[in-house]
Amino acid sequence: MKKFNYFLQFFFIIVLFFIFKLLGYNFSTKLSGYIFLLIGPIFRSNKIILKNLDIAFPKINSNEKKLMLRKMWFNYGQIFSEYIFIKNFRYSENFYKKISATNNKVLEKIRSDNEPVIFVSGHFSNFELMAQYIEKSGINLAAVYRPLNNNFLNPLMEKIRIKYICKNQVKKGISGTKSLLKFFKDKTSIALMIDQRVSEGIKIDFFNKPAFTTTIPAQFVKKFGAKIVPIYIERNKFNEFNLVIHDPLIFNKSDSIESITHQLNKVLEKMISQNPNQWIWTHDRWK
Numbered sequence: 001m002k003k004f005n006y007f008l009q010f011f012f013i014i015v016l017f018f019i020f021k022l023l024g025y026n027f028s029t030k031l032s033g034y035i036f037l038l039i040g041p042i043f044r045s046n047k048i049i050l051k052n053l054d055i056a057f058p059k060i061n062s063n064e065k066k067l068m069l070r071k072m073w074f075n076y077g078q079i080f081s082e083y084i085f086i087k088n089f090r091y092s093e094n095f096y097k098k099i100s101a102t103n104n105k106v107l108e109k110i111r112s113d114n115e116p117v118i119f120v121s122g123h124f125s126n127f128e129l130m131a132q133y134i135e136k137s138g139i140n141l142a143a144v145y146r147p148l149n150n151n152f153l154n155p156l157m158e159k160i161r162i163k164y165i166c167k168n169q170v171k172k173g174i175s176g177t178k179s180l181l182k183f184f185k186d187k188t189s190i191a192l193m194i195d196q197r198v199s200e201g202i203k204i205d206f207f208n209k210p211a212f213t214t215t216i217p218a219q220f221v222k223k224f225g226a227k228i229v230p231i232y233i234e235r236n237k238f239n240e241f242n243l244v245i246h247d248p249l250i251f252n253k254s255d256s257i258e259s260i261t262h263q264l265n266k267v268l269e270k271m272i273s274q275n276p277n278q279w280i281w282t283h284d285r286w287k
Contacts, residue, residue: 003151006149006150006151006152006153007152009150009152009153010150010152010153010156013153016032016035016080016081017083017084020032020081020084020085021084025082025085025088025095025239026239028081028084028085029077029078029081029082029239031081032077032078032080032081033073033074033075033077033078033081034074034077035077036073036074036076036077036080037070037073037074037077040073040076040077041073046069048281048282048284049069049072049281049282050065050066050069051286052281052283052284052285052286053065053068053069053276053281055207055209055286056207056269056272056273056276057276068276068277068281069281071277071278072276072277072278072279072280072281075125075235075277075278076280076282078126078235078239079125079126079127079128082126082128083128083157083160086128086132086160086164086165087163087164089129089132089164090132090136090164090165096136098239098240098241099129099133099240099241099242099243100240100241100242100243101133101242101243101244101245102242102243102244102245103244103245103246103247104137104245106229106245106246106247106248107134107137107139107245108137110139110189110229111137111138111139114187115187115227116140116183116184116187116188116189116190116226117189117190117226117227117228117229117248118189118190118191118192118216118217118220118221118226118227118228118229119131119134119141119189119190119191119192119229119230119231120191120192120193120194120217120228120229120230120231120264120267120268121191121193121194121195121230121231121232121233121271122193122194122195122268122271122272122279123193123195123196123279123280123283124232124233124234124271124272124275124278124279124280125233125234125235125241125278126233126235126241127193127233128161128165129233129241129243130191130231130233130243131143131165131166131191132164132165132166133243134166134189134191134231135165135166135167139189140168140186140187140188140189141166141168141188141189141190141191142166142168142169142170142179142180142183142188142189142190142191143161143165143166143168143169143170143190143191143192144170144171144172144176144180144190144191144192144193144216145158145161145169145170145171145172146171146172146196147171147172166191168183168188170183172198173200174200177216180216180220181223184220184224184226190216190220191231192214192216192217194213194214194217194264194265194268195268195272195279195283195285196214196283196285197211197212197213197283197284197285197286197287198212198213198214199212200214201213201214201215202215202257202258202261204258204261204262204265205262205265206265206268206269206285206286207269209286210286211265211285211286213261213264213265214261215257215261217260217261217264218251218255218257218260218261218264219257221251221253221255221260222253222255222257222260225253227248227249227250228248228249228250228251228264229245229246229247229248229249230246230249230264230267230268230271231243231244231245231246232244232246232271232274234274234275234278235278246267249263249264249267251263
């Protein structure tokens with residue numbers, strides 16, 4: 001039964017992608033946003049999202065939280081439709097102009113020094129564009145991803161990611177961590193999201209409540225003295241994106257895994273608080 005449901009999801013998504021391609025980018029992002037407003041809660045309970053918002057923003061009233069929820073679903077729908085146009089963002093000058101970067105000198109220095117770093121971020125706006133932009137900037141990069149549960153859809157998404165987003169894709173997990181070590185030793189920077197719950201992580205405060213958090217960045221600091229570069233992306237009302245590249249965070253090898261991970265969670269909190277409508281709240285972060 002699960003396989004049949006996955007196939008129906010896959011078929012539905014392929015049909016939507018075909019329609020989006022026919023309709024063009026601008027109309028598709030709006031249409032997909034409204035579709036997700038309608039069907040989003042069917043796939044992910046709004047109770048989880050509202051619970052997460054209660055934890056992160058306890059002082060905000062329920063009407064404001066419901067408005068955040070609606071804006072998040074609309075943004076989620078826009079991201080979904082943009083997968084069919086991700087090739088354009090990679091190769092079309094008109095699409096590439098939609099992305100501007102703040103503090104681009106950080107990327108220039110990483111490229112010129114040829115010293116790998118760890119890029120950290122979360123699922124903001126169209127998060128896929130961050131790794132794409134870094135790689136297009138001439139930096140050797142490996143990006144960590146979580147395979148989809150849907151075995152029909154996952155091969156398609158992997159193909160899209162490898163071909164148009166970042167050619168070095170590393171599956172999340174213990175075996176993936178070994179690949180990351182090899183990439184880093186070969187002067188390849190690493191990009192990963194630190195905003196999802198991971199069973200192999202440790203419990204660190206996130207919005208003042210313990211949540212399982214990845215320790216991969218901290219492990220690379222301890223082992224290699226790696227620099228950590230936080231990165232953030234935001235969408236405006238014209239479907240243009242601003243990429244904010246932070247100055248590298250430099251930790252000491254003597255710092256504990258816990259203290260490094262805690263500081264990175266604080267950085268992530270600030271990013272989310274800056275524009276909570278564009279962070280994907282559907283993940284059961286504090287489960």
